[in-house]
Amino acid sequence: MSAVPTAAPSSLDALLRRGPYQAYSYSYPHKSAYRPLAAPRALADVWAGEDRSALFAYVHVPFCSMRCGFCNLFAMAQPHDDLVDRYVAAVVRQMQAVDEALGERRFVRLALGGGTPSYLSAAQLERLYGALSQRLGIDLEDTPSGIEVSPETVTTDRLAVCRTMGVDRVSMGVQSFSDAEVRALARPQQNATVIAAVEAIRRAGFPVLNLDLIYGIAGQTLASWASSLDSALALAPEEIYLYPLYVRERTGLGKLAIRRAADPVDDRPAMYALACDRLAAAGYVQVSMRMFRAPHAPADAGPAYSCQTDGMVGLGAGARSYTSRLHYSSHYAVERVATRDIVERFAEGDLAHFATVDYGFELDGEEQRRRFAIQSLLSQPGLVAADYRTRFGSDWADDLPQLSELAVRGLARDDGGLLALTAAGLARADTLGPWLVSDGVARRMDAGC
Template identity: 60%
Template sequence: MPRLADLLRLPPYQAYSYSYPHKTAYRPIEPPRPLSQLWAGERRDALFLYLHVPFCSYRCGFCNLFALARPDPAKVERYLQQMEHQLRATAAALAEHRFVRFALGGGTPTYLDVEQLRQVFAMVERHANIDLRAIPAGIEVSPETVDAEKLRVCREAGIDRVSMGIQSFSEAEVRALVRPQQREVVERAIGAIREAGFPTLNLDLIYGIAGQTVASFLASIDSALSHAPEELYLYPLYVRPLTGLGRIEAKNGGKTGFVLQPEPLDERLALYQAGRDRLLQAGYTQVSMRMFRAPHAPDLAAPVYCCQSDGMVGIGCGARSYTGRLHYSSEYGVARRSVAEILDHYLARDEASFACADYGIELDADEQRRRYVIQSLLIRPGLEHAGYRERFGADCLDDLPQLRDLIELGLADDDGALLALNDEGLARADTLGPWLTSAAIAQRMRDYRLG
């Protein structure tokens, strides 16, 4: 991989490292591995349960998630049945376990109607060792799918965090994102969420939209702040292959695949810095390049979950599961045809097949170390030397000497206990993630044929 000093000469937005390795590094597992064997040697007393609902009212132009817009109603019903089959088979394979975090994502889970939402919560209660009322439990919504009855069902089930993608309060900017959204619908949805009494409201905004300026971005942030959300995420726009915006860009010879390269200079860094400063002035704490937390956000008195160390169990087509040595999921696609084919394959499976992992990636010792470093370093407080040493038996600076470049180039500070990115380092998080990606994973990502 290139030297960090050389990468810093490129524009800062190279790739978003929200998970490592990325799903484009996954491949078929032959022969399939029984889940009971995969989880047998893992700690199962502090797991994260994630359910994926891959349905939406419409597909936004920037979206590369595993999602299908306006599915046939019968397919939705069949999907919920399959989710229960998968959850039951997975819980049996886990044997003794405990979930301490829960999220219902997508897609748009609130695309489901009231009775379907009740069905989802009922299956979780039946098959998983989990108490949603006693742990952090979140759901993703979109403005047009929010109504009082759905929110009531979610709150009564134990959901305490609602995350809603606004992207922008400017109707011209959401049109540029190929997102049919009206501000009055957004305002009404926020009001309904507040009325329902959820302790945590998160709002997502995007910067880098065509026609957006610093002034218009700050106006959207100020509109969001008027609702005093407990959390705000600021996402840079990435135009990815096979998304609506990606198809437009591809006609003009745009970037494809995972490759570090110069991109046209844009205003995203200036927009990020302006947005960050506005939120810090408003009293928010920066947790990562993207996440900002309000001073009035509730303190979570809940069982500890550590994303670097504890496992995740994903249920549903498109959901990922993480053990220490193997990550697995269903296949990945973006184009509607590819998503529909993968979904049909999921719907045709028998329950016994859900007791095995047949698609994913095994992490050797080096990849396990890299994942731990990426997951720790790109959020605050940062990478603890003692925690790394306890897990891997050596110091992180010895295992990955390239980390010393962060200090030498003024992107991080190290007091002997904690290696932590400073403000400049956080601003370059989307360069640092790709920089820490191994050559082998980068090659697998480049070789992946996205459908």
């Protein structure tokens, strides 16, 4: 399969000249850098010696009611009901294996992602949440918990289960409020469905609603983008995520050969700037290149969790797990046949299968330091020098001297204690992420898997 494109070794200035949209660095290293391990490892050994006092549990549901044309995630549309049932049962078995391997632990965050977790029936959702409580000991009432939904899958019974099980954040992909633009994304969707879904979510009493929007869609203009932003703001979501469109190989849009390169003008920078201004005027605070938080969003009252330092336990096919030294998962695919085969194998897994790890990426000291810097820098508040020193016993300026180039170019502010991206740096996050990828990880990603 094709990996997410990475930047060839080059100077920062050369990368900046390419334009701001090169690759989304939502994790490091990207899963396309994972490989079969030299030998399978026992799950208990992988977690031995790890700090398990503040873990994130992530459950991956790789099913959707439709496959969006832009999607390059590990997901499949319209699976057979039998496969969905067997998959849910396998995730519950996996929880048993994790329970036995982890020993004493504490989960402080929980999320169901996908795919579309709300594709599951209310009964299937209830089974998963019940097992998370009973098998893994997660306090559903007090643990901050989120779920991803799509408008057409929002139903009263599903929402009732999620709210009863302590879910406090619902994230919904709207992408655009223009009928023509959602058709261009190969995602048939009506505004009436979106509005009805938002109203149902509000009636159910979820404290946080996030809406995802996409800019750079074929046929989208600054005026139509502004209209979508205004439509989203009228719904007063607590969070808004803005995603620039990337057309990747082996996605629906990629197969149709719809490429940004065919358009002589890339309006995404102007659309991004317009969105930043409009959301700021509405009182939203920018957290990263993509995330904006409303002034009425509730404060996070849950236990502290840091993605840079705390572990993640992934459940389900495609879910990634993070320890300090090893990131692991099942294999990864984009195309339907390969995805289905991986999901089928997962659904057949027994306890012994789920008690071992055989695919992932082992992080040496350099990669651990690089990951910490990337994950810190690309969102607010930024890279805290004291946190880095506490974690690694050294200074980022010595370990990653190239970061000093950011302040010189006005992309970051460095006051000696905090390296934080400026507005110009946030706008270039999809350039800076690839720039910070190590040569070894870049080679793996470019080679595919």
